[in-house]
Ligand SMILES: C[S@@+](CC[C@H](N)C(=O)[O-])C[C@H]1O[C@@H](n2cnc3c(N)ncnc32)[C@H](O)[C@@H]1O
Ligand SMILES: Nc1c(NC[C@H](O)[C@H](O)[C@H](O)CO)[nH]c(=O)[nH]c1=O
């Protein structure tokens with residue numbers, strides 16, 4: 001674990017990596033042809049099969065273009081059989097509460113050292129902490145624009161605790177250097193409030209609140225014996241409706257040891273997701289790929305997700321997160337020289353569709369891939385095209401260049417251009433509305449205040465618009 005409060009830990013750790021992690025070369029007992037035949041006829045794939053498909057054969061170096069096309073075609077066919085020609089998207093808002101975080105993940109440039117947020121610090125930072133009242137105002141404004149969902153993921157601010165009782169437990173810890181990663185709110189220029197207060201503030205006007213990743217749930221239970229289910233029940237009582245399955249990265253511990261040594265391990269991530277589901281919440285699932293991992297790690301990750309879904313059935317979608325490298329410690333220190341190639345993005349989507357036979361929806365991301373390649377991914381097995389989001393900080397700070405917002409008109413134009421049907425969805429996909437492309441201009445109708453009006457001009461609710469700067473530092 002990185003010692004909490006060590007601002008330079010990430011960069012030092014990255015500088016120490018020499019690019020040789022001792023990972024085994026992917027090798028299987030399976031052939032590519034056999035794996036492809038199983039994929040085509042709908043037989044459940046093994047992790048070895050997925051490795052072969054992701055590699056377009058471990059028997060040769062690099063991606064074989066002919067084999068790749070065969071995998072994509074099988075996945076596109078499977079998508080059509082499984083979910084048809086609809087392409088869904090959700091009217092949503094991202095509201096990140098704070099960028100303060102000392103966890104030190106080497107792939108992340110969203111975070112700012114929490115030290116810089118202290119009241120007596122004169123360190124410069126471009127981050128933010130929003131008190132609960134500000135979060136509420138931002139969500140209120142977005143509700144007026146018609147959003148259905150608010151998605152909120154944040155840094156692990158040392159002053160964030162589940163509730164007052166948690167503050168008491170954490171402040172009673174007599175070993176401040178221990179792993180509890182806690183400092184009282186008075187230390188900071190801006191008090192983020194408790195998790196319960198933040199969620200209660202954002203759960204307004206009937207919006208669907210999608211928040212609290214497994215890593216955040218761990219933070220909300222740190223220093224206690226509380227079960228994840230108990231924590232998620234308390235969060236649900238405060239207004240939480242579903243949980244994002246980020247913090248997954250690659251669910252193989254030898255990879256986590258390299259890219260996020262300060263994060264919870266695979267078992268704990270699974271336990272947190274199971275806790276959320278036991279508390280009655282739906283969850284999403286993700287994989288952040290294209291950094292140091294091998295194709296075998298990707299396949300094993302998919303195996304963890306499929307096993308979890310076999311046990312629970314509450315995973316609504318799989319979201320492949322293509323690693324954005326430009327401003328990250330991993331890239332700055334030469335540990336990696338890029339993110340994944342487009343071929344790799346396409347194969348991840350396709351193999352996710354083929355392997356995850358128990359997860360209905362696979363997402364293409366315009367944030368990560370842009371519009372043109374995002375549309376291509378919809379022909380490789382994906383059937384969901386994310387959401388309007390209105391604000392984006394994680395990818396943008398990592399160096400992503402595809403903006404922060406897509407309008408309903410953008411969506412309708414893009415989706416019809418590839419011959420598919422645009423459908424507005426709820427977070428859980430249970431409510432869906434097919435959109436008539438000829439009946440524009442288009443706007444959301446599923447949100448509690450949505451009336452079909454287009455959502456937005458050029459400005460996002462918490463900062464200048466898609467091409468501008470984000471909201472400035474506020475503490
Ligand atoms: C930034 S964290 C915020 C929530 C919380 N701190 C956590 O780690 O769960 C959310 C997710 O963003 C994704 N992410 C962060 N940096 C990224 C990057 N450079 N490229 C792609 N995805 C990234 C990771 O999958 C991470 O789990
Ligand atoms: N893929 C990314 C998302 N996904 C947001 C989706 O709209 C998601 O399906 C929703 O939150 C649950 O219904 N959000 C980001 O900010 N960045 C991404 O790359």
Ligand SMILES: N[C@@H](Cc1ccc(O)cc1)C(=O)O
Pocket residue numbers: 151153210243244245246284285286319321394395
């Ligand atoms: N919205 C994603 C989570 C997510 C959040 C922020 C990101 O940058 C990426 C993914 C989900 O539904 O789980």
Ligand code: SF4
Pocket residue numbers: 101102103104105108109110111154155156215
């Ligand atoms: S990914 Fe999350 S936990 Fe890791 S450094 Fe970034 S904000 Fe912190």
